Amino acid sequence: MGIISRGFSGRSREQNPELPPGQFLTEDFPVLSAGPTPRIDTDEWEFTISTEDGTVHRWSWADLMALPVEEVATDIHCVTRWSKLSTSWRGVSLDTLFAGIDTKYGYTMAHSYGGYTTNVPLADLLGGKAWIAFEFDGQPLDPEHGGPARLLIPHLYFWKSAKWVRGIQMHKGDDPGFWEQNGYNIYGDPWLEQRYS
Amino acid sequence: MTALAPTSVWKVGVVASVHTETPTGRSIMIDVPGWGGNVAGQHLDLRLTAPDGYQAVRSYSIASASSGDRVELAVDRLPDGEVSPYLVDELQPGDEIELRGPLGGWFVWRPEQTEPVQLIGGGSGIVPLMAMVRAHAASGSTARFRLLYSVRTPEDVFFKDELMAFASSEIEITWVYTRATPAGWATPAGRVSRDILTSSTIPANENPAVFVCGPTGFVETVADLLVELGHPAASVKTERFGGK
Amino acid sequence: MNHVDGNVLAGPLSELFSVDMTLATGRCVGCGDESVLARAMVYESGTDLVVRCSHCDDVMMTLVHTPGDLRIELRGIGMLKVPL
Numbered sequence: 305m306g307i308i309s310r311g312f313s314g315r316s317r318e319q320n321p322e323l324p325p326g327q328f329l330t331e332d333f334p335v336l337s338a339g340p341t342p343r344i345d346t347d348e349w350e351f352t353i354s355t356e357d358g359t360v361h362r363w364s365w366a367d368l369m370a371l372p373v374e375e376v377a378t379d380i381h382c383v384t385r386w387s388k389l390s391t392s393w394r395g396v397s398l399d400t401l402f403a404g405i406d407t408k409y410g411y412t413m414a415h416s417y418g419g420y421t422t423n424v425p426l427a428d429l430l431g432g433k434a435w436i437a438f439e440f441d442g443q444p445l446d447p448e449h450g451g452p453a454r455l456l457i458p459h460l461y462f463w464k465s466a467k468w469v470r471g472i473q474m475h476k477g478d479d480p481g482f483w484e485q486n487g488y489n490i491y492g493d494p495w496l497e498q499r500y501s
Numbered sequence: 502m503t504a505l506a507p508t509s510v511w512k513v514g515v516v517a518s519v520h521t522e523t524p525t526g527r528s529i530m531i532d533v534p535g536w537g538g539n540v541a542g543q544h545l546d547l548r549l550t551a552p553d554g555y556q557a558v559r560s561y562s563i564a565s566a567s568s569g570d571r572v573e574l575a576v577d578r579l580p581d582g583e584v585s586p587y588l589v590d591e592l593q594p595g596d597e598i599e600l601r602g603p604l605g606g607w608f609v610w611r612p613e614q615t616e617p618v619q620l621i622g623g624g625s626g627i628v629p630l631m632a633m634v635r636a637h638a639a640s641g642s643t644a645r646f647r648l649l650y651s652v653r654t655p656e657d658v659f660f661k662d663e664l665m666a667f668a669s670s671e672i673e674i675t676w677v678y679t680r681a682t683p684a685g686w687a688t689p690a691g692r693v694s695r696d697i698l699t700s701s702t703i704p705a706n707e708n709p710a711v712f713v714c715g716p717t718g719f720v721e722t723v724a725d726l727l728v729e730l731g732h733p734a735a736s737v738k739t740e741r742f743g744g745k
Numbered sequence: 746m747n748h749v750d751g752n753v754l755a756g757p758l759s760e761l762f763s764v765d766m767t768l769a770t771g772r773c774v775g776c777g778d779e780s781v782l783a784r785a786m787v788y789e790s791g792t793d794l795v796v797r798c799s800h801c802d803d804v805m806m807t808l809v810h811t812p813g814d815l816r817i818e819l820r821g822i823g824m825l826k827v828p829l
Binding site for chain 1: 549555581583592596597
């Protein structure tokens with residue numbers, strides 16, 4: 305550990321017993337990126353779910369907007385130790401999107417515009433735990449925060465909430481996505497502090 | 502060119518003095534026992550540790566290019582910054598600060614280089630370029646040096662007095678003001694453009710080494726224009742740090 | 746614009762390599778471009794770094810800092826040439 309820097313406190317942060325271990329509370333919404341921000345027009349936007357038999361289910365932006373939308377108020381936890389409480393989103397539940405999907409596979413890989421990937425067990429996408437979110441804090445989701453739409457899976461570390469999501473591929477096994485291949489935990493439960501592999 | 506051997510060990514420096522340069526910026530002199538000097542253009546990493554153990558590490562270009570144990574930094578306070586506000590508003594003479602370096606052997610100028618040099622800086626991007634100007638002056642190099650320095654207003658110039666003194670002896674300086682110009686300035690405020698680069702920088706056919714430093718958007722725009730103007734991409738070196 | 750350039754790698758990579766890796770040339774596995782790492786595009790995700798090819802944007806290297814170790818993934822670099 306380094307010498308203490310007199311008078312330095314960094315971004316305002318509190319430790320809060322309600323937070324997962326090792327997390328600090330922030331009022332900001334830090335932007336962290338692994339690559340350039342894709343600029344995707346809703347005219348060209350498409351979301352797909354691909355199953356093991358080769359079937360591809362597609363939704364255009366208009367299709368997405370026609371589905372039931374939920375208001376989501378939730379806490380989010382970033383592996384870099386920032387937590388934000390009571391963030392508000394609007395999005396379509398993955399339960400709605402998976403309603404017509406026939407699959408025997410239990411794992412998924414989320415793919416994003418720009419090439420980012422992250423793996424999530426199917427069980428963690430269903431049961432009211434995940435959404436395709438397109439509004440944050442009452443505004444259309446900003447590109448730097450993943451707009452036009454991102455995956456939102458608040459019960460896992462936020463790198464699993466893939467920005468600029470474009471599709472979900474069913475996988476037979478729990479194959480690692482981008483950060484998981486680069487040293488992050490395969491699952492990412494903030495309450496068990498599963499940051500790294 | 503051989504790779505310099507960087508120092509990966511964190512050293513403790515003591516702030517010797519601080520000086521206000523602009524409404525949002527400050528230069529900082531730090532004494533670092535065992536530093537041993539640095540080449541013009543190199544940077545260092547600063548590490549700050551809060552009482553609860555939280556750490557922040559940022560890279561800063563070094564404004565000095567001497568062989569001694571004193572290092573000069575210059576920092577601009579960024580609005581949503583975490584480290585820059587501390588360095589500009591809080592840090593005081595006598596404070597200890599951890600740093601690592603000198604680092605980086607690519608964005609550097611050495612007096613042995615004889616080709617003409619074009620420096621282009623935006624805002625606090627002047628810092629490593631200042632080290633190069635100072636090294637040029639200290640070495641007695643006769644290589645042609647030109648500087649184009651882009652700032653928002655005349656108040657945002659770092660090292661103003663020193664640059665004005667160098668302007669009469671060492672180096673040709675073109676000032677670009679993007680928001681407000683000095684009284685009586687012939688050119689209206691505006692960003693660095695292709696025309697300005699054409700009229701005020703060493704042309705490609707003189708094969709200058711070009712160093713561009715500043716915010717990412719500025720650096721990319723200028724670097725693209727330079728290549729359009731015929732500079733080989735390999736001759737244009739860029740430096741952009743977050744600095745927040 | 747949310748990236749910086751490969752100059753910032755000098756410090757972090759000095760924890761592993763004893764030579765200045767920003768002067769190393771890396772061949773991008775994606776497009777074959779060979780440039781000094783100082784020219785690469787670096788995206789900062791907290792203390793973790795994603796280093797991308799300045800020509801094709803493919804990931805060349807990632808650095809992940811955990812409390813106990815530094816993890817470097819180099820699969821996007823075909824060959825590192827280090828001047829000595």
